[in-house]
Structure formats: C-alpha cells, structure tokens
Amino acid sequence: MEKRILGRTNLEISAIGFGGIPIQKVDKETAIELIKKAKEEGINFIDTAKIYGRSEELIGYGVEETGRENWILATKSPERDYDAMKKDIERSLELMKTDYIDLYQLHNVRTDDQYDKVMSEDGALKALKEAQKQGKIKHIGITSHDLGIIERALDDDIFSTIQFPYNPVETQASEIFDRAHKMDVGVIVMKPVAGGAIRNVDLSLRFILENSNISVVIPGMNEVKHIESNAAIGNNYKPLTDEERDIILGEAKELGTEFCRRCGYCAPCPQGIDIPVQFIVEGYYTRYDLKDWAKERYATFEHKANECVECGICETRCPYDLPIRKMLKRVHKNLG
Template sequence: MSNGCDRRTFLKKSLATTAGIGLVGTTGIFAKTKAWATEPANGPMPVRPLGKTGHQVSIFSLGGETTIEMADRHDEAVEIINRALDLGVNYIDTAAWYGNGASELNIGAAIKDRRDEVFLATKSHDYTYDGTMRLVDQSLHRLQTDYIDLYQHHFVGHFGQLEDLQKENSARQAFERLKDEGVIGNIGVTGHSSRILSDALQDYPYDCALITINAAQVVMDDTDQLDRFFEIAKEKEVGVIAMKVANRGRLLEKGLSIRQLLPYTMSYPVSTTIMGISAIPHLEEDVRIASSFEQLSEEEMAEIRAVAQG
C-alpha cells in the first residue's frame, strides 16, 4: 500500500466482507454497570496513565496467552474476553506468535463489535522491515480491526537484538511507517532483561515497555538493572506494562496466592499488569484484587519475595 488511507480503506473493506459489522447489543456501558453492581468490589478498577500515550489504563489487563491462545477453546476464549471488558479491563495484549495466530483470532472475534472499549496491543517477532509488514497485515485481519493502539517489538534479546533494530530496513522503520500511516498509534518494546530494555529506552523514544516482574524474580534477567529501567522509563514518560506475575501458575505451587503475587507486582511503578486467564472465575478474582488494591510496603514486599524465592 502506498499510504495510510489506502491501507486502512483496504482493510476495512476486507473486514466488512469476512466478518460483517455487528451491533453492540448487551455490551458496552450497560454490561459494565451490571458487572460492577454484582461484583464484591462493587465498582470499576483504578486506572493509571499509560505513559505518554494519553490512555488511562485499568491496573489489571488481559494477556493473550493461556486459554486465549488456544484454537480449540475459541468459545471459552471469547467468553473470557467479553467478561474482562464487562468488568472494566480496557487493555488487551497479544502477539502474532501466540498460538500461531490463534490468540489474535480469538481476540478479534470478541472485540469486533467492542473495538472502542479496548486499547489493543500486539507484537511483531520479525525484526526485518518486510517481515514486519507481512505480520502486521496478518494481525490486522485476525484482530478484525484496521488499527492497532500499540505495536511492539517482541522479546528483544530473543527474537531479535537491539542492534538489528538500528539497521536499515529494520522492523523499527516499518513501525515508523505504520505510525505515519495511522495503522498503529504507539510503538513499544518487550523483553525479560532490565538491562536490554533500559538500553532500548535510551536508544529510541518508545511509548511503552513490557517487562517481567514477579516476586520470585524468575524469567527476570539482569535484575540489578531494574532500578535503572524504572528511572529511564519515568524520565521518558514510558508506559510500563508488567507480565509473568505468577510465571504461568508455577509460583502458586510455592504456597503463595494470587492475592499476594498480583499486589506485589502492582506495587512497582507500572501502568498496568497483564495476566493470561484460563477460566472466568480466575479473571473475576484478579479483578476483585485489582479493584481493592492498596500499595504494599517495602516490608510486605520483602516478605512475599522471601517466600517466593525460597
């Protein structure tokens, strides 16, 4: 496509042909009001600024893994996503890599009539210009949308290196073109290393960064650089998204509960915390915890960390 208008017009026509245009029905503010009224927390979740994006994000958000990425559990995935939106979740994170595209397909089916209710983030694991352009078109079709609020480089340090993004014809240049065309709204970076992500934020004016934060400090590389990461993120007004709170449930096997692990991560200076959900009762519990969240003290965090690391 030669420009943003052509790309977006093409996508809109394609989506209308394959999916049609639905009605809001019982979703939207009426569904949210009903959901809040029946929840123990009895109200919407707190929100925080998502860096310089201008979006006020709920402190708990939905990740695109677990049930959401399973092609053979499509109906359950759609039900979880709709319930999350009803409960006030307004940020969903996924990736082209998750479930070999199934995560995006499930999310697209759920949000096609609720697109204006969610800040939608997905990722490209291809660090080349042409590869990213192919992936973004696939993602847009799967997600049944013509724009992505946050497009992210997936796992700097694994799928690709920071140096790869500094080269000619890199994914970074593709991201910039897509932003100029209005196909994506913001540019982000993800990874497990505080050092690599710190270097990335110093190298480029990213809008958001997705990083691993959990009490056991597992799947967290270069934790000695975590303070540096948060200092740079604050200075540059980067929205920080936390992930891997329970490390796919493994930390729950150590005798800790999600009522400890989720507030622990939320007590860092993050905009929101994403979690993959396997069943609606788990989602509802996470939302209750987020709705009643209170900042943990240094001592409380140290106690949780000691158990998790033991």
C-alpha cells in the same frame, strides 16, 4: 478498576490487563465469553502476540463482539526486518478485526545484534514507523528479557513503552522502571507470577501494583474465574500488610534455589544453547499446561538443552548459583 496512564501514549488503561498467552487453548465461543467478562470487570487493555498460537484471532472475535471502542489493543511480532514486520502488521489487523492497533511491540529482542537489526535501514522499526504514519498503529513499544536491551531502548528514547518481567522473585528491573517513568515511557509487566511458579497470585499482583512506576500488569487468563480474581485486585486494590509481604517474599525466597530469572548472565553458551529461553519454554510446559505448544516451540530451536556438554561455564557466571546443567537435563526430559 484502578486506571493508570500508559506513559507518553496518554492512554488511560486498567491497572490489570488481559494477558493473551493462554487464551489460545480455548474455542471461539469461550474466547468471546472471556473478553466479555473482562470488559464487565473493568479491564480495557489486552496484550497478545503473533507467536501465541490463535490468540490474536480469538481475541479478535471477542473484541468484535464487545465493541472495538472499549479496548486498548497491544500485540507484538518477533520479526526483525522490514518486509516481515510489514506482513505481520497486516496479519494482526486482519486477525484482530480492527483498522488500527493501539500499541505494536518488537517482541523479545534478546541480543545487541537483534536490536541493531530492528533499528537498521531495512529493520522492523522502519515498518512500524511507516504503519504509524498510515494510522494502522498508534504507538510503538519493545519487549525483552534482557535489561541491557531495555537500557539501550531507553537511551535511544524512541519507544512509547517497555515490557519486562517483574514479580516478587524478579525485581531486577526496579531501577529501569523508575528511569522509564521519569522519561514518560509506559511500563508493562509480564510474568507477574513468574511463569506460574508463584502460588499466591493475588499477593504477587498486589506487590507489583505497589510500584507506582508500573502502568499495567498482564496476567494470562483463560477461565472466567481467573478474570474475576485478577480484576478484583484492581477493582478493590489494597496495599500489602506486613504479614502478607512476609508471605509473598518468603515464597519468592523458596523459589530462588532453582528458578531462572532470565538475566542472561550465563550467556554465551559455547554450544550455542540459549539457556534462558530453554527454561522459559519449559515453564509453558510445566505451569501453563501448554505441553504440545511448548514441545513444538522446543523442536524449532537450533540448539537444544541436550546439546549441553556440561562444561559448567554458565554456572560460574550465574549470579544466583543455579545448577544449570542439571536443569537443562530436566528441560530435555520434559520437552525432548
């Protein structure tokens, strides 16, 4: 397996990591089998999160079975204040059956207000730093779908890693990744097949790994065949041929007509709808076969897609000219 250094953490990790979203769909025995297989294939990096259902728990069973020393574990919490983050750290340690977590990340910081909150005197970062001093976590990272937030994080230069979407459809983070690499900040790529929209998975993963600024890519896996095919990319990496590049970029072009890149330029919605998040959750429904989970998440939203009054302001801001009003109707039809 090709290994890369995760920035200033100096951790040597597999270029292909284990994305923990879909494992929540399997039972304990299958989860253990999957983690065992990942180890056999040379994968040593696992990324999960509090909000991924039973993912932390199921991964914990697999890690316990295969040996903690074989894994670099990353998880994340969406909490923004000190007390809530402190509780989540303890919860993650317990569920993942470990005394320490290699990388604990602030999960999906979406707005400047949220960023200011986590950085405040009683913010989540304080809890993470405290746990780091206690040896409960080794390194601190941040994830977002907003380039502006990642830019602020790099400006502050306190995070060991950043995590952001990147694939043949979504390459807007290329310059940010270059900056992060020069700052010795690890780069973790999520959404490597655009939430399941990209059909040519192997070509997409190879496209991503061509970028030397990227430390690891974390495709979601809940079947042995997924682990075998994804790990094979890292175990026998080959750059794309010109013909293969044309194929994957052609597919990316096709997806471009009604595909949300989550750039956030459509915001703010006058009705308070978080438009990109509506499409993210719909992707779990349509592409990851997490229908019940997606509907449950959608039900928690304060403002849902059906609250759109079709003012069209969002569409005037979208750099990709997406028919957002029509797409929001589809979201509510699927999830409402």
